[in-house]
Amino acid sequence: MIKVLLIEDDDIIGEMICMYLTEEDFHVLRTRTGQDGVAELNEFSPDVILLDLTLPDFEGTDLCNSLRQVTEVPIIIISSNAKVSEKVEAFTVGADDYLCKPFSMHELKARILAVSRRSKQAAAVGAASLPVDQPLKCDLDMNLETRMLLVRGESIEMTFSEFELIRLFYEHPQRVFRREELINALRGYDSCINDRSIDVHITNLRRKIEENPKDPQYIKTVWGVGYKFVK
Incomplete structure (x- = not known):
């Protein structure tokens, strides 16, 4: 229930x-x-x-x-x-x-x-898909079991949607995601979320994980298409 x-x-x-x-x-x-x-x-x-x-x-x-x-x-x-x-x-x-x-x-x-x-699916898949404390990169560590992201050793607070975005990027490094794909992954086809909302989430994530959000090393913009994650 x-x-x-x-x-x-x-x-x-x-x-x-x-x-x-x-x-x-x-x-x-x-x-x-x-x-x-x-x-x-x-x-x-x-x-x-x-x-x-x-x-x-x-x-x-x-x-x-x-x-x-x-x-x-x-x-x-x-x-x-x-x-x-x-x-x-x-x-x-x-x-x-x-x-x-x-x-x-x-x-x-x-x-x-x-x-x-x-x-529920995110919690279940997260627990099964990545060993605890497996590093993303030298200064980025994700624990999907506890839904925690460490950036340069510090725990970062994220919304449900922000965590789902970074999880999706991690599981498909180098893949270019169109905004429509990210919208569907987060909300399903019946959601009110739009392109602008995705851009806001990406901006917030960059502020939290990038040393220089204006020159991101992890979440790259693919102009005219969408975004990709670089390990």
Whole structure:
């Protein structure tokens, strides 16, 4: 049973989501404030977080960023704001998907199943595909079992999507990935993520792993095509 933490202050929408997901055999816990959501995070231990961007005590993107600092649980933003800039900001601070209100409950279920499946597969594949502490390069070490990246001996905090990108690059060194391939690898075909979001993730990764992000040695741009990883 998938456990869903719903942080939504609108009673009508909140109750609709709770009723539908409960009928579909999800275990749902709803909070009306960001503070209560954070308080329930460890005790409830959700598999997926549904986060409204408009809360009485938090800006949704600020809360998303705070949650991402303490958990790798997939976060789906639910919002009435359909602006691309808002979506890009959400992905930048750690969201894994973005669903615009009003939305179909069937689509919501599909999104939850998709991010949950990718999260579980990533953990399973990561544990099996690379021995613990196998080095990427002299100053880059990745542990897929614990989902940790060490850069020059220091642990680097990453979002779920950032880790999935660097894992994908590592497993296919020198391969040139088109942006469309990276989008599909992260979100599936039904995602709101776009080319701009991928570029933002790449920029953030370079800032975290490159000695000089303006002259990257690991993540190379292949102009007019996409990106590749150089060991």
